[in-house]
Amino acid sequence: MSNYHRLWCPGGTYFFTVNLLHRHGNDLLLRHIDVLRRVVTGVKQRHPFIIHAWVVLPDHLHCVIELPAGDTDFSLRWFLIKSNFSKQIPKTEFRSTVQQRLGERGIWQRRFWEHLIRDDRDFAAHCDYVHINPFKHGLVTKVKDWPHSTFHRWVRQGLYPLDWAGD
Numbered sequence: 507m508s509n510y511h512r513l514w515c516p517g518g519t520y521f522f523t524v525n526l527l528h529r530h531g532n533d534l535l536l537r538h539i540d541v542l543r544r545v546v547t548g549v550k551q552r553h554p555f556i557i558h559a560w561v562v563l564p565d566h567l568h569c570v571i572e573l574p575a576g577d578t579d580f581s582l583r584w585f586l587i588k589s590n591f592s593k594q595i596p597k598t599e600f601r602s603t604v605q606q607r608l609g610e611r612g613i614w615q616r617r618f619w620e621h622l623i624r625d626d627r628d629f630a631a632h633c634d635y636v637h638i639n640p641f642k643h644g645l646v647t648k649v650k651d652w653p654h655s656t657f658h659r660w661v662r663q664g665l666y667p668l669d670w671a672g673d
Contacts, residue, residue: 512581512620513620513622514578515578515622516573516575516576516577516578517572517573517574517575517576517577518572518573518578518622518623519558519570519571519572519573519622519623519629520570520571520572520573520580520620520621520622520623521568521569521570521620521621521623521632521635521636522567522568522569522570522571522580522584522618522619522620522621523566523567523568523618523619524566524567524568524584524587524588524614524615524618524619525565525566525614525615525618526565526566526613526614526615527599527612527613527614527615528565528599528600528612529565529566530565532564532565533564533565534564534565534595534599534613535562535563535564535565535566535567536562536563536564536654538591538594538595539562539654541591541594541595542562542587542591544594545586545587545590545591545594546587548590549583549586549587549590552586553579553582553583553586554574555571555572555573555574555580555583556571556572557569557570557571557656558570558571558572558629558633558656559632559633559636559637559656559660560636560655560656561636561637561639561640561652561654561655561656561657562654562655563639563640563643563645563654564645568635568636568639569636570623570629570632570633570636580620584618588613588614591613592611592613592614595613597611599611599612599613600612633660636655636656637649637655637656637657637660637666637670637671638671640652640654640655641671648669648671649670649671650668650669650670657670
């Protein structure tokens with residue numbers, strides 16, 4: 507088994523990738539996008555963090571978030587987001603015998619990918635990666651056409667031109 511090592515940086519800014527357990531052909535996150543938004547908002551109210559960049563795709567999401575000064579517990583936030591989302595959607599997914607015995611829903615991959623942002627250049631590169639993802643996966647021909655992204659907020663703030671990337 508792999509030996510995962512997480513970097514705990516108080517008040518750190520992190521890039522995350524969080525995947526559904528069964529990815530291919532699964533549009534669960536888009537079908538329940540309003541539930542996901544409510545859950546993230548609720549977790550954010552109880553355990554604050556700043557969303558710098560976020561994109562929701564049919565079967566996974568990417569984001570760049572910043573924790574409050576002195577706080578390192580991004581794992582709690584992801585546990586709450588994943589579990590609260592799972593509790594609020596209908597039980598339609600396949601569950602193995604082990605998942606049933608453990609009371610697991612079988613929606614999310616157990617782990618997530620995290621990367622501690624090192625500097626401004628790293629921050630910009632990861633925010634670009636977040637925002638280009640719908641285009642990269644062939645979901646749109648222009649980044650501006652994907653509605654489930656902070657790209658639109660970045661355009662309003664003058665950080666990207668509306669025609670950034672794509673086509």
